[in-house]
Amino acid sequence: MNKDGVSGAVVEGASVQGTGLIKGASIEGVPVESLLMMVLLTLLAVITIAIVRQRNMFGVVMLASIYSFLMASVMMVLDAVDVAMTEASVGAGISTVILLATLHLTKSVEYPQVRGVIIPIFVSVVVGAALIWGTMSLPPFGIVDAPVHMHTAPTYLAASRDHLAPPNMVTSVLADYRSFDTLGETAVIFTAGIGVLMLLKGRRRKMLGESEGQGDRGGEA
Amino acid sequence: MDQLKVFVTHYNYFITIFLMVAGLYIVIARGNMIKKLIGLSLFQTSVYLLYLSAGKIVGGTAPIYDPAFKFYSNPLPHVLILTAIVVGVSTFALGLALVVRIHEAYGTVEEDEIFAKDDGA
Amino acid sequence: MKLDVILRVGTKLVLPFILLFAFYVQFHGDYGPGGGFQAGVIAAGMVILYAIIFGLKAAQRVIPQELVQVMIPLGVLVYAGTGVVSMLLGYKFLEYTGFAQKFLTAHEWGILFVELGVFITVSGTMSAMFYAFVGRGR
Incomplete structure (x- = not known):
């Protein structure tokens, strides 16, 4: 049953037009990986x-x-x-x-069950139902002519094919086409790193429960 | 038959939603802050799965060009998710650092106990 | 910290290969799966393995805490500096075409420098985070 369903989703033997991929080629459905x-x-x-x-x-x-x-x-x-x-x-x-x-x-080893579960389950079910309703209009999984494959991906593939970019398209997109993005991500990692260092590098203070020899809890953030 | 087909071709999305909702449930229903952060990272991971499912072509191959292959999965979601994972772990560590500081200040990581201590103080 | 001798010797045997794999992932990223993010995390994994087996003190003698803290901003600086150099060569920010005569070679040089910056920041951040969390417990 699975076999039929999945290979039915692939445009079997159809030539792919307008995607910028190599034209006239066909995909034989591979249900094993699905x-x-x-x-x-x-x-x-x-x-x-x-x-x-x-x-x-x-x-x-x-x-x-x-x-x-x-x-x-x-x-x-x-x-x-x-x-x-x-x-x-x-x-x-x-x-x-x-x-x-x-x-x-x-x-922290084990925690008690203290909260009611009715409201969280209600919220989760409502959110899940709304998301599933929204999912039904998405294109089927794995088809070759989904809208997401139409736009920029053929450009990246063509560049790699014509030796304008390295063979690994992920690297070329990451560090070349979208290098501004990656600069921003690196800056975020830098910020998170110094944030952790600021939080954890300082002098360790006494806990509230322990005897407070230093008595400087007022300064805690 | 038709409904079974829809179920099979959207199975990825259903699991994605299940993971996302499970993460949301943990964040709402559990008071332990470390567990809350793990729930948040479950939520985040489901988004990775959503993006990568959209980029996959069944019968295609990984987006590394070789003349022997004709169909490649979309490299763009891979790039977005690749950076998102590393940024995600950095922010996750930042959240855990905050939890450590909260534990040093309050002596607990249970949300209810922290509220009780705040009210009592 | 005295653990099992098999663990200690085995770790010493494995460590150089982890570092070698990290550099392979780093420099082979153009042709296979890999790049600065993965290589940085793998290199930080080597530091963490060493610290788990031999203790935090020994790890900080090999890779000092000051070094990893300097690496965090250094990587961002290398990345942004690549962009500034490409501007000085007369192209746009982070446009690598001026780095060499041939188009592909120029862009591969640019990707190399950018990935190097990512590697430095990621490995430095992950190691520094690990040092901060573990050092807090003493």
Whole structure:
């Protein structure tokens, strides 16, 4: 059933006109990668439910790390190799380490269930329903003539083909076509970095619960 | 058959929405600030998935040019998400640094206890 | 900090290859998956692995805290400086065409410098963040 549905979504044997891609070529539908991705996405949803329900914070951090690796696998299947590499090293590496350091600093192990769940579930269901309603008009997944492929992507591909840009289109877009963007992102990373240093580099003060030998809590931000 | 087809071809978007809503639920329903930040990063990750799903061509390949291939996924979402991930982890660390400072000031990271201490002080 | 001897020796064996992989990802970014962001994070991962196995003090002897803190603004400076140099050559900000005779070569030089700036900032920020979080606990 899956096989039929997915290959039906691809314009089978049709020549792609007006996309700027190589004309006259055809795609044979490859349902295997769609099937693989559906399995990975289902696993992702299961891990998400586990994150929501888990109350032990160490468990949550480990599940978040597993989530990042699964997400990197999904990105791999979605052909985003650069992004998959970043997600695997950032999501599963750096953010797990920083989360564990925070758990060590805050000694937050387990938290009680104190809040009502009716309102959050209501809000979530309403938002989810609205988003699903909005999703129905999106083009089917993976088709070659979706509007998103019509505009700038053929330019990047043509530049790489004609040896005006490096073969890796992601690098050429990141550092050449959109280098202003990347400069801004680098500035954001710089700002976040000095923000963390300003927050954490100062002298450590006594906690509220401990005996206050220094008594300088009034200055805390 | 038609509805099954819609379900299969929009499965990515449904999972994206599920992840986004789960992140939203964590942010609203959980009082622990670290868990709230993890919920925010779930929310953020679902946006990555949305962008990358839109850029994918089934049967295409990664956007690295080689004469042997004819169809490539759209490189533009990849660029946007690539920078978003690294910026996301930087801001996530900034949020965790704030949580550490809040813990040093209040001795807890539970939102309700912090409010109670503020009211009592 | 005395951990298992296998961990310590194994880490020492693996560390140079992690750094080598980071540089491969950095400089091969034009032809394969990779670039400054990924390479920076991988290089920071090397610092973190060393600090986890040998302790924060030992890691800060190898890669001093002052160095990573200087790297945070230095990368942005390298990036913006590339743009200023391209302006001095008579082109627009961050237009690399003036860097060499051939169009593709010029743009590859520009991408190289820009990615170098990204690498410096990202690896410096990630290492400095790790040092700040772990150093807070002592």
